[in-house]
Amino acid sequence: xxxxxxxxxxxxxxxxxxxxxxxxxxxxxxxxxxxxxxxxxxxxxxxxxxxxxxxxxxxxxxxxxxxxxxxxxxxxxxxxxxxxxxxxxxxxxxxxxxxxxxxxxxxxxxxxxxxxxxxxxxxxxxxxxxxxxxxxxxxxxxxxxxxxxxxxxxxxxxxxxxxxxxxxxxxxxxxxxxxxxxxxxxxxxxxxxxxxxxxxxxxxxxxxxxxxxxxxxxxxxxxxxxxxxxxxxxxxxxxxxxxxxxxxxxxxxxxxxxxxxxxxxxxxxxxxxxxxxxxxxxxxxxxxxxxxxxxxxxxxxxxxxxxxxxxxxxxxxxxxxxxxxxxxxxxxxxxxxxxxxxxxxxxxxxxxxxxxxxxxxxxxxxxxxxxxxxxxxxxxxxxxxxxxxxxxxxxxxxxxxxxxxxxxxxxxxxxxxxxxxxxxxxxxxxxxxxxxxxxxxxxxxxxxxxxxxxxxxxxxxxxxxxxxxxxxxxxxxxxxxxxxxxxxxxxxxxxxxxxxxxxxxxxxxxxxxxxxxxxxxxxxxxxxxxxxxxxxxxxxxxxxxxxxxxxxxxxxxxxxxxxxxx
Amino acid sequence: xxxxxxxxxxxxxxxxxxxxxxxxxxxxxxxxxxxxxxxxxxxxxxxxxxxxxxxxxxxxxxxxxxxxxxxxxxxxxxxxxxxxxxxxxxxxxxxxxxxxxxxxxxxxxxxxxxxxxxxx
Numbered sequence: 306x307x308x309x310x311x312x313x314x315x316x317x318x319x320x321x322x323x324x325x326x327x328x329x330x331x332x333x334x335x336x337x338x339x340x341x342x343x344x345x346x347x348x349x350x351x352x353x354x355x356x357x358x359x360x361x362x363x364x365x366x367x368x369x370x371x372x373x374x375x376x377x378x379x380x381x382x383x384x385x386x387x388x389x390x391x392x393x394x395x396x397x398x399x400x401x402x403x404x405x406x407x408x409x410x411x412x413x414x415x416x417x418x419x420x421x422x423x424x425x426x427x428x429x430x431x432x433x434x435x436x437x438x439x440x441x442x443x444x445x446x447x448x449x450x451x452x453x454x455x456x457x458x459x460x461x462x463x464x465x466x467x468x469x470x471x472x473x474x475x476x477x478x479x480x481x482x483x484x485x486x487x488x489x490x491x492x493x494x495x496x497x498x499x500x501x502x503x504x505x506x507x508x509x510x511x512x513x514x515x516x517x518x519x520x521x522x523x524x525x526x527x528x529x530x531x532x533x534x535x536x537x538x539x540x541x542x543x544x545x546x547x548x549x550x551x552x553x554x555x556x557x558x559x560x561x562x563x564x565x566x567x568x569x570x571x572x573x574x575x576x577x578x579x580x581x582x583x584x585x586x587x588x589x590x591x592x593x594x595x596x597x598x599x600x601x602x603x604x605x606x607x608x609x610x611x612x613x614x615x616x617x618x619x620x621x622x623x624x625x626x627x628x629x630x631x632x633x634x635x636x637x638x639x640x641x642x643x644x645x646x647x648x649x650x651x652x653x654x655x656x657x658x659x660x661x662x663x664x665x666x667x668x669x670x671x672x673x674x675x676x677x678x679x680x681x682x683x684x685x686x687x688x689x690x691x692x693x694x695x696x697x698x699x700x701x702x703x704x705x706x707x708x709x710x711x712x713x714x715x716x717x718x719x720x721x722x723x724x725x726x727x728x729x730x731x732x733x734x735x736x737x738x739x740x741x742x743x744x745x746x747x748x749x750x751x752x753x754x755x756x757x758x759x760x761x762x763x764x765x766x767x768x769x770x771x772x773x774x775x776x777x778x779x780x781x782x783x784x785x786x787x788x789x790x791x792x793x794x795x796x797x798x799x800x801x802x803x804x805x806x807x808x809x810x811x812x813x814x815x816x817x818x819x820x821x822x823x824x825x826x827x828x829x830x831x832x833x834x835x836x837x838x839x840x841x842x843x844x845x846x847x848x849x850x851x852x853x854x855x856x857x858x859x860x861x862x863x864x865x866x867x868x869x870x871x
Numbered sequence: 872x873x874x875x876x877x878x879x880x881x882x883x884x885x886x887x888x889x890x891x892x893x894x895x896x897x898x899x900x901x902x903x904x905x906x907x908x909x910x911x912x913x914x915x916x917x918x919x920x921x922x923x924x925x926x927x928x929x930x931x932x933x934x935x936x937x938x939x940x941x942x943x944x945x946x947x948x949x950x951x952x953x954x955x956x957x958x959x960x961x962x963x964x965x966x967x968x969x970x971x972x973x974x975x976x977x978x979x980x981x982x983x984x985x986x987x988x989x990x991x
Contacts, residue, residue: 644927647956648884651976655890658979659897687976694956705959748961 343433343455345372346440349400350449352377364433364457366426385422385430392421396437403439403448414439420458432462518621526603527619528556535559544601544624546593564590564598578607579615588625600629636697643694650690654683692821696804699828706746706833713743713750713782713853717773720754728762730769737775739782743853745833750853753826757786757849760822765790765846774848781835781852789846798839802827826851875901876990879919881911881936882954883928887975891923898983908936918949920990926955926963937967950989 337344337358343365346356353376357369365383372380384392399417408414416438422430433455440450518525524540534554542549545562552558563571567589578585584606590598605620661676698704721733743750761771768789775784793801800806804824830837830851841847878900880891888904895902903919905911908931911922922940926933933953940946953964956975964972971985 644956647975649886651956652884652886652890654976655887655894655979659890659894662897662979683976705962707959707962 340454341456343453345453345455346450347377347380347453348449349451350443350447354380355450364425364431364455365423383423385424388421392419395419399437400448404446407442407446420462430459431457432459434458522623524622525619526605526622528617530616530618541622544599544622545591546595546597546599562591564592566590575605575618578605578618582607582609599624600626632700636700639693640697640701643690643697646690647687650683650687654680654687657683692825695825696821699825704828704832706749708744708746710742710744711747713739713741713784714775716747716751717754717775717784720751720758721773724755724758724762727759731762731765731771732769733758733771733773735773735775739775739777739784741777741782741855743782743855745835745853746829749829750833753829753851754784754786756822756826757851760849761786761788761790761847764788768846774850777855780855782855783850783852785848785850787846787848792843792845792847793839793841794843798841801839802837823849875899876920877901877903878921878923878986878990879911880904880923881908881928881933882906882923882925884925887925894979894982895986898986900986907931908933911936912939914946918946920949921986922949922951924951924953924969926953926957926960934963934967937964937969941968952985952989 337356338360340358341360341363343360344356344358345354345361347354354373357372359369361367361369361372381389395417396419399415403414416436419435419437420432421435422432425431435453435455437451437453439448440452443449517523518538518540522540524544525538526535526541528535533556535552535556536554537552539549542552545552560568560571571587571589574585574587577583584604586602586604588600588602590600592598601622602625603620603622605618607615608617608619610616657676657680661673661680664670664673664676695704717735721735725733758771758773765771765788770789772787773784774787775782777783802823805820806824827837830853833853835851835853837849837851839847839849878895880888880895880902881904882888882891883906885906888906892902892904906928908924908928911924912931924933924937928936933955937951937953940949940951950970953960953967953969953972954975954977955963955972957963960972960974970989973982973985
């Protein structure tokens with residue numbers, strides 16, 4: 306406890322003109338120590354503390370003696386760096402004011418308060434509320450001693466700080482909410498506008514789609530695979546001769562509507578589309594409740610989920626009964642027409658040959674030659690007619706094969722011999738031997754060789770050699786007919802084996818033919834379980850290659866679709 | 872002088888009948904013709920030595936005629952060569968029990984070679 310002799314004396318003289326009893330001073334000490342706040346009296350001119358109560362220990366952890374011994378510089382060093390400057394400014398202003406103006410009545414100097422932080426001995430910061438007042442003036446009436454009464458307001462300040470923080474947070478949240486609300490309203494308006502726009506677009510597109518389906522007589526179907534439910538448009542009900550709603554949507558019931566012969570095609574196409582993730586096209590017959598059949602063609606697509614499992618299949622269907630009827634009629638017509646054409650050709654050939662024989666007998670060799678040429682032209686006509694007949698048979702699935710085991714090497718030799726007779730310009734070389742028998746229709750395979758060699762001759766007018774490359778690998782005989790002629794562009798190669806396809810280009814019209822030979826050859830090889838392909842480069846020539854299985858139990862190519870029967 | 876061998880040509884096309892007659896007579900055969908398959912089924916005697924039989928004939932299918940003749944005791948040994956514009960003539964001929972076949976249009980030499988095999 307600090308001794309306050311001198312200041313106390315001064316205090317006595319200051320506070321009262323009457324003599325103060327030492328008991329009273331002791332009482333004042335006791336009162337000062339009992340106050341929860343820190344009470345200090347210091348000399349503002351010297352920085353010396355003359356009284357510090359015990360509360361300094363509680364507030365800042367120091368003994369009163371620490372302040373008294375070390376004085377104002379030490380106490381000032383405990384003030385928070387951020388608070389020291391404003392504190393000093395306010396203090397100086399108050400001091401200046403107090404020095405200029407004396408109070409009208411004694412002891413009525415105004416009390417100035419400060420709120421600032423000081424460092425506790427334990428290192429923590431404490432907020433203090435200090436009321437400062439003039440304790441004593443010197444002889445010149447200047448402020449000499451100042452009385453500070455400080456209270457610890459750390460809790461209040463922290464509460465205030467927390468409150469302020471919360472308030473700030475609330476304000477910020479409110480701001481954010483306001484912005485969000487504004488954005489939401491804006492987005493809402495935008496969405497509304499888009500919905501109106503899209504609805505308009507959708508109804509237009511839906512109308513367009515509906516009209517197109519109606520005009521195109523197209524039915525649509527949608528199969529939910531997981532629920533096993535097929536949804537049909539009204540047109541599909543019509544195709545199947547049912548009233549809307551008469552079909553329960555189950556796939557097994559749909560299968561029952563399909564012609565039994567076409568069932569495998571439909572099932573296999575769907576399976577392939579799922580396995581190979583491709584779209585599918587199927588032509589099949591449906592049996593109507595009346596017992597009649599109707600041809601339908603459907604294009605479909607399978608949709609897969611993220612685990613690559615099919616979950617939906619949808620597509621469009623058209624009625625092609627009439628088209629099928631016309632196709633059949635056309636094929637029948639072509640069949641009959643080409644058959645009928647052969648009859649007069651047979652007569653013509655017979656007459657030509659009889660006359661040729663007669664002229665020879667009579668020694669008229671020149672006339673006989675003319676007739677021989679006529680006979681050659683009749684042979685060409687016969688081949689064209691035969692091609693037409695073959696095409697109609699292929700289309701009708703009626704191309705028959707007389708299959709047997711035969712030597713392919715011998716057949717190649719025979720055909721090459723015959724074809725060599727037709728050209729004096731070219732030389733046909735057989736390169737390699739199969740040394741195997743193949744199983745198939747000898748005449749049809751001979752027809753393929755003839756066709757490919759005659760093409761090689763036809764499309765290599767400026768080169769001499771034609772190679773027939775023969776070899777055997779993996780149970781297949783592979784035969785390549787190589788020419789060094791005009792070649793085929795890549796884009797034309799893809800369509801070579803189509804019916805009636807003829808290579809386009811500046812010279813296309815200079816090569817005769819109906820464009821059926823390759824189609825027929827390709828179909829024959831395909832139906833003999835073989836494969837045909839082409840290697841070619843424009844200007845460098847072409848090689849048409851086909852492979853045929855050696856063994857009777859052929860597995861080289863299995864046909865997914867059974868041939869359609871009419 | 873040996874008796875000429877007789878060839879019967881059955882075809883519903885008169886042009887073919889005329890041409891074949893000329894051709895076969897030139898080759899030294901005695902030729903008779905019929906445009907109908909029914910005539911063949913009603914033959915009682917004077918059987919030909921060989922028959923050239925068209926598959927498609929109006930009124931009757933050459934296959935049925937062939938099967939009928941091959942089923943009759945008196946006619947079963949007459950060689951029958953089936954003639955057709957059909958590429959599948961060989962198959963049809965085999966099924967009908969014919970001895971041979973030739974596809975229309977044919978070369979005279981080929982036909983004569985075939986006929987010679989049966990009636991030299």
